[in-house]
Amino acid sequence: MKPSKEQQLWMYEHMLLSRYFEESIETIYMEGKTPAFNMAKGPIPGEMHLSNGQEPCAVGVCAHLNAADVVTSTHRPHHVAIAKGVDLDRMTAEIFGKKTGLSGGRGGHMHIFDAAVNFSCSGIIAQGMGPAVGAALSRQMQQKDGVAVAFLGEGAANQGAFHETLNLAAVWKLPVVFVIEDNAWGISVSKSASTAIERNSQRAAAYGMPGHFVPGNDPLAVFEAAGEAIERARRGEGPSLIEIETYRLAGHFMGDAEGYRPEGEKDALFAKDPIPKLRAHLHAQYGWTDSDDAALVTRCNARVDSAIAFARDSAYPAPEEAMEKVFV
């Protein structure tokens, strides 16, 4: 299935939102990180994993989802959260550790939960796969609408959880889609050094489910593959696995010197940036003009700026609030 013009514009807009969000975070993150990259300091404390470059995975999949559908994401969650419709103000405040954050500062950037749109993520490789399968089981048992999508990195495909959950989802025919964002690097270890086969999508065959490989970090191709998989899940025909060739334009985490990257890889990646590519496509296909583009960019940037202002202006929680919400 091909995306409509509206769907393409939606994908483009959310890629822009995500990209500018990440660029803004990247700048703010370095504020006050003294002495010498003190991770705990500054307005954004802690580890930071940026997802710029990986936007096609998020928008191509989430274009098919609504708030009722469940998404679990990874330690690199912002692009998916934005595409899933997570409250941007509260997510940003969470990343800043503020009281107005989604959990009031208890979770942080790797633990973003927004129950209103059924989004969650976690900091441990392959960890979100079980919960996605459980949400799908819940939907199946209650005969309730909605599918679950688990985003994972290519490194997660070598985890036990990957194999266990694929099998469980297949044996119970659950409405779940597993999406591998293959950015070629597990921190500093290349996929070729960590994975015995070239295509993780081939592993789907071992569990009797369709496996799709989407090359080229292309949001339109992701849309098509995801559409097929999600429709199959909605029809009650069971799970699918999608492997997307993507890349991160940043390091594994902020502060990563990226010494493991071969010479020239980074430049080549920027040359393939999916955002200008989609812009050119919109121009060629729908006569998307520079002024159309400027207006959209301005709107997206203003949205992000306002979320960041909300986060900056919000108060920190009282320290003793740490004792709350262990149990409900």
Add this chain to the structure above:
Amino acid sequence: MTVATKERKLTIARAMAEAIAQEMRIDEKVFVMGEDVGTLGGVFGNTRGLHEEFGSVRVRDTPISETAFMGAAVGAASDGMRPIVELMFVDFFGVCFDAIYNLMAKNTYFSGGETPVPVVLMTSTGGGYSDGGQHSQCLHATFAHLPGMKVVAPSNAYDAKGLMTAAIRDNNPVIFMFHKALQGMGWLGTEKDAIVHVPEEAYEVPIGKAAIVREGSDVTIVGITSGVHHGLKAARTLAERGISAEVVDLRSLVPLDRDTVLASVRKTGRLIVVDEDYHSYGMSAEIISSVAEQGVTLKAPPQRVAYPDIPIPFTPVMEQWALPSPEKIIAAFEKMQKMETR
């Protein structure tokens, strides 16, 4: 005791299954999954009869894929279901521990309380059967140590039913630890004192509330599961010597009812804690610390009777030697008396 009319003695296994069935009848969100919980009815009998009544959608056998179904329990609970999951032996939790202490225990906190995780996780504890070091541990403290999960461990069928009902209705994850020797399964031997009258109607035993199972004035013996029964047996022997022992059954490890323990120790002035879990860094240390922190004046140094810090050995002569027992409790009391008069 006069319960002449309508005495209905059940094993812990039957009491657990009855509580689950009753909750499944009134709440369609409650379901059971785990290894061999279906037609077999659970290796320890906790799900007997459920598959026949509720079918394989609500009582589902899983593959032996603990990471997958433990993670799935978290996802289903977060989506509005109330899963009861069994993982046969607490020793097996290592293969899926991430899903337990990083997901089940933390997601509520990470979500600022917006995403409850109402899972009941049943598992067996305890040794004494030469089942070797990977099928005989208790690991009480391991779970009680990690915040975000309630932990209960009944010593008799009445508490087992009431705690199970409370656990299913609780909006938080509850680890339900049952001791193999108390289940009432013939092949595991039977602790007769664990088989008690159980009312037919549903009722809750509140999580986090200890019980005084025997009143006394000279020494407080605190335990859970098997430790309670060792304590009761020791108390009977001590009574023959004119010593009055009070026995406290904690029933819950999280939340921990320190008040009941403190009140008892204030009364008796002596404390012995019995735990089949490992000696060091365990529940026994926690109880003794809690009393010490309150500055309760003791007549003798408190003692712990626990499993030594060794993997559980296979051969009966070693394992039985290492397990807590009534005799060890009496020996601990005698040691206290000597230290007292010194």
